[in-house]
Amino acid sequence: xxxxxxxxxxxxxxxxWFQCIAGCPVHYSLQDIIYRCPRCGNLLEVRHDLERxxxxxxxxxxxxxxxxxxxxxxxxxxxxxxxxxxxxxxxxNANVVSTFEGGTxxxxxxxxxxxxxxxxxxxxxxxxxxxxxxxDLGMTVLVSMVRQMIAGGKEIPAVACASTGDTSAAxxxxxxxxxxxxxxxxPRDKVSVAQLIQPIAHGALxxxxxxxxxxxxxxxxxxxARNNIYLANSMNxxxxxxxxxxxxxxxxxxxxxVPDWVIIPGGNLGNVSAxxxxxxxxxxxxxxxTLPRIACAQAQRANPLYQSYxxxxxxxxxxxxxxxxxxxxxIGNPVSVEKAIRTLQMFDGVVEQASEDELANAAAxxxxxxxxxxxxxxxxLAVLFKLVERGEIRSHERVVVISTANGxxxxxxxxxxxxxxxxxxxxxxxxxxxxxxxxxTQVRDAIRRVLEQRRSGRLTAPPSPSRRGRESVP
Amino acid sequence: xxxxxxxxxxxxxxxxWFQCIAGCPVHYSLQDIIYRCPRCGNLLEVRHDLERxxxxxxxxxxxxxxxxxxxxxxxxxxxxxxxxxxxxxxxxNANVVSTFEGGTxxxxxxxxxxxxxxxxxxxxxxxxxxxxxxxDLGMTVLVSMVRQMIAGGKEIPAVACASTGDTSAAxxxxxxxxxxxxxxxxPRDKVSVAQLIQPIAHGALxxxxxxxxxxxxxxxxxxxARNNIYLANSMNxxxxxxxxxxxxxxxxxxxxxVPDWVIIPGGNLGNVSAxxxxxxxxxxxxxxxTLPRIACAQAQRANPLYQSYxxxxxxxxxxxxxxxxxxxxxIGNPVSVEKAIRTLQMFDGVVEQASEDELANAAAxxxxxxxxxxxxxxxxLAVLFKLVERGEIRSHERVVVISTANGxxxxxxxxxxxxxxxxxxxxxxxxxxxxxxxxxTQVRDAIRRVLEQRRSGRLTAPPSPSRRGRESVP
Numbered sequence: 001x002x003x004x005x006x007x008x009x010x011x012x013x014x015x016x017w018f019q020c021i022a023g024c025p026v027h028y029s030l031q032d033i034i035y036r037c038p039r040c041g042n043l044l045e046v047r048h049d050l051e052r053x054x055x056x057x058x059x060x061x062x063x064x065x066x067x068x069x070x071x072x073x074x075x076x077x078x079x080x081x082x083x084x085x086x087x088x089x090x091x092x093n094a095n096v097v098s099t100f101e102g103g104t105x106x107x108x109x110x111x112x113x114x115x116x117x118x119x120x121x122x123x124x125x126x127x128x129x130x131x132x133x134x135x136d137l138g139m140t141v142l143v144s145m146v147r148q149m150i151a152g153g154k155e156i157p158a159v160a161c162a163s164t165g166d167t168s169a170a171x172x173x174x175x176x177x178x179x180x181x182x183x184x185x186x187p188r189d190k191v192s193v194a195q196l197i198q199p200i201a202h203g204a205l206x207x208x209x210x211x212x213x214x215x216x217x218x219x220x221x222x223x224x225a226r227n228n229i230y231l232a233n234s235m236n237x238x239x240x241x242x243x244x245x246x247x248x249x250x251x252x253x254x255x256x257x258v259p260d261w262v263i264i265p266g267g268n269l270g271n272v273s274a275x276x277x278x279x280x281x282x283x284x285x286x287x288x289x290t291l292p293r294i295a296c297a298q299a300q301r302a303n304p305l306y307q308s309y310x311x312x313x314x315x316x317x318x319x320x321x322x323x324x325x326x327x328x329x330x331i332g333n334p335v336s337v338e339k340a341i342r343t344l345q346m347f348d349g350v351v352e353q354a355s356e357d358e359l360a361n362a363a364a365x366x367x368x369x370x371x372x373x374x375x376x377x378x379x380x381l382a383v384l385f386k387l388v389e390r391g392e393i394r395s396h397e398r399v400v401v402i403s404t405a406n407g408x409x410x411x412x413x414x415x416x417x418x419x420x421x422x423x424x425x426x427x428x429x430x431x432x433x434x435x436x437x438x439x440x441t442q443v444r445d446a447i448r449r450v451l452e453q454r455r456s457g458r459l460t461a462p463p464s465p466s467r468r469g470r471e472s473v474p
Numbered sequence: 475x476x477x478x479x480x481x482x483x484x485x486x487x488x489x490x491w492f493q494c495i496a497g498c499p500v501h502y503s504l505q506d507i508i509y510r511c512p513r514c515g516n517l518l519e520v521r522h523d524l525e526r527x528x529x530x531x532x533x534x535x536x537x538x539x540x541x542x543x544x545x546x547x548x549x550x551x552x553x554x555x556x557x558x559x560x561x562x563x564x565x566x567n568a569n570v571v572s573t574f575e576g577g578t579x580x581x582x583x584x585x586x587x588x589x590x591x592x593x594x595x596x597x598x599x600x601x602x603x604x605x606x607x608x609x610d611l612g613m614t615v616l617v618s619m620v621r622q623m624i625a626g627g628k629e630i631p632a633v634a635c636a637s638t639g640d641t642s643a644a645x646x647x648x649x650x651x652x653x654x655x656x657x658x659x660x661p662r663d664k665v666s667v668a669q670l671i672q673p674i675a676h677g678a679l680x681x682x683x684x685x686x687x688x689x690x691x692x693x694x695x696x697x698x699a700r701n702n703i704y705l706a707n708s709m710n711x712x713x714x715x716x717x718x719x720x721x722x723x724x725x726x727x728x729x730x731x732v733p734d735w736v737i738i739p740g741g742n743l744g745n746v747s748a749x750x751x752x753x754x755x756x757x758x759x760x761x762x763x764t765l766p767r768i769a770c771a772q773a774q775r776a777n778p779l780y781q782s783y784x785x786x787x788x789x790x791x792x793x794x795x796x797x798x799x800x801x802x803x804x805i806g807n808p809v810s811v812e813k814a815i816r817t818l819q820m821f822d823g824v825v826e827q828a829s830e831d832e833l834a835n836a837a838a839x840x841x842x843x844x845x846x847x848x849x850x851x852x853x854x855l856a857v858l859f860k861l862v863e864r865g866e867i868r869s870h871e872r873v874v875v876i877s878t879a880n881g882x883x884x885x886x887x888x889x890x891x892x893x894x895x896x897x898x899x900x901x902x903x904x905x906x907x908x909x910x911x912x913x914x915t916q917v918r919d920a921i922r923r924v925l926e927q928r929r930s931g932r933l934t935a936p937p938s939p940s941r942r943g944r945e946s947v948p
Contacts, residue, residue: 069544071546072727099581103577107573107574125604128602129602132880158921158925160921174844177585178844183921186907193886194882196887198846200905200906200907201881201892203903205908206905207908208908208910209917210909222914223914223917223918226918229921253546367675368650368675368677369651370648370650372672406880407675408668408880408883410881411671411885415667415674430678431674431678431680432674433680434679434680436682436684437683443683446681447632447657451632451931
């Protein structure tokens, strides 16, 4: 074991740059405003000087990351910046815009795991974060780099993104912290109320547009390209560098053991390559020696990657995504599809889908065991249940489900579920409030009735309209 | 420095018991179902064997807590259970019901602090937790003890609480994790939509009653007393033991330095005594040598403690709380008032109030700088602004504001604010979405207009109806 490293090593030595994912040889500075390869049009990715990183043995990195993890030394207490040498080494600490990212609970889902026969079931609660979703992990990197560029004299009048809700909340919050103008492009009536109010409250210019996410995505690219505005979507691979720390953190929370499976919901698909990127980097540096299998979970109504998976990824066809409760992944033309397919091929990956009924019931089933997650996590849980049922995931395997956002962003989804008001969903785990006067006897009787029902096991059944009518006094 | 303590000491040696806050000498087991002193009727509190705790020097405790903090050793990674010897030593680790409590960001509010001339302004983000409020800190202790009692053969058919929203969410979630029946008493139409759906989703029996919180509180006490149901309100001082860890964690996050001020919103007032309790315990053990001043922030419409403060705490009169946006502290007859007054007297305390206009504008001002907090945090921020303005808090002092819950629980509050639909509130920091077709030229022009306004400083003014009308295409 090396000595305990409490101080950051001299990180100016570490280098990273943009390079084309197809391998075109040119390097671009992370301070260049560039998202695609000028030669071939492919997306860029951030590459690191692996030789430099390999100068330290794996034990050095594990120890360094553990020493910094959630501690008080700015900015290394953030689980993203605690891995700074592998994320974005050139940002000055003074320019870091951070809300103490990562370190979210890796929740042992003991009850749910027992129910499905997979005792080692863990839910990575990425939604317990500053803006309520995993997007904080990447946005801290992007906005910090923007602050660095502005500090260096670069003219950046604003930062913009298209969003299905979570990205815009994160961009707006981080820009509010740093006092940088933010512009968010949202598809009108396709994000939740909570997701709409986040950028508004943070003072962002919030454009509510008569189109879907794919329309917003096309427009924001044109606006940014022609108006010198900086693009914050995940095609800007600075975001991916922050998001990839979720893999490192997962392994860190398992005392540097690799799980067997990671299940992640997929829409625009930047997160799939980010997840894979973290694992590959750790393997390249000898921090881990195996890779998990990755399952990408799509909503049946926005499943272009699933369709491609069915044909062995030989073809990919963008589609018109249909309205789905999993609104954040209602995306038919995912920007990061090529990176995602490449990742899935390296991780013995699986793509599976969930219907509206499946995702809503899976989310509610999770809630009954103490979770409180977004509908997209519902998609991932539904896919988990399917993979277990068909024996692809086996009972001795250690499984992690990435919960991408907090259920508090989606109260309408949950209320409508329990009120049986979701189209195409038959609630299997419904519950409802009992309205009563503040009267001792009536309250006591209601409690006795329900405890009796619970004892006899009847409470796990969905409420019948008649029982609901009897106990409700509207 | 003592050697690094990675293992828990043999904690069966540590002892704690219930004892009357008025000093009646009888000790009661923490497994007794008892909330008030049978002799004098006062509330009970948990007392610890301080002689035993003092057998270790302060450096031992600081090192032990730092070693465990947010690490992987169950259950000590939870910041509550990491301080187990001082919280609830007799719970077996196997009975602990935890979601990795505490460790929330102590956010340096750099922008807001600069605006008000208090550079050392810190916001303790207790709402970035499993159920979105600071209540998790106490509920993990209570529900763990219930699990222990049930495991020991005690007959506890259910656990119940009255709530203004946050307590019920926490009780329901922890009981769902542990598979224990939960019953929540909510005042009808006086909690937010998100707060109502939390216990429903977790499968709790959710009683929506035609009364206010004080009415729910009276009824739940009667129900519990006469039906052998365990009471989970903060008059059950097991909750206070968990909540007091917020003080220890605060100091820990400042490298064991004590801030000058802590501002906390106050309703039922259990949290004031919990906050004080943590500091007093640390002082008794020599971990700290000074105490902060505590400011309790009340909503003007539910301000019985403020009224009492004005007469030097000579008298206290319960009141009929009026409807307030700060719904979680709409309490006129606080159960823990005596403990709170005792605490404030020891901490050179201040009580201040905030009107509806003040609390809503303070919350929105915070949001503009990257926060996203509940209306009760708005009350605390408004009180901060007042105390700074009148020179009670001075510019060189280090100030911590306890943010009690996540703003995601209160989207309606925020939307109505920005739509100028809150009664008695004139928005000073309003913003609004701009509805547009997905058309390049129109979007570009809207962006240019707003960036130009921002450059000329006009964007900080509240939107005029005409401007709003011009930019909105409803």
